Amino acid sequence: MSVLQDSPAWVSGLIIVLSVFSSILVVSIFSVQAKSECDISGVWNHSAKPAEVLIDLNKSEITVYSHDNNKKHLG
Secondary structure (H helix, E strand, O other): OOHHHHHHHHHHHHHHHHHHHHHHHHHHHHHHHHHHHHHOOEEEOOOOOEEEEEEEOOEEEEEEEEEEOOOOOOO
C-alpha cells in the first residue's frame, strides 16, 4: 500500500495543489528568464503584407506601426 492510500483525503488534495503550484512556479521562472534573454522588442516587417508591427514586451503589446494597403489600420 502506498502512503497516500492510508492518508486522509486532504493530504492527497494538498499534494495535488502543491504539485500544480510548483509547476506554475517553474514555468513562471523560465518565462521571465526567457523574456530577459530574448528581447524581440522593436519594429518588424509583416511577412505577407506591406506592413510593420511594433512589438513592446514591457507592455506585452503588438501594434500596427504602418500599413501601406490600409492607412486606417494603425495602432
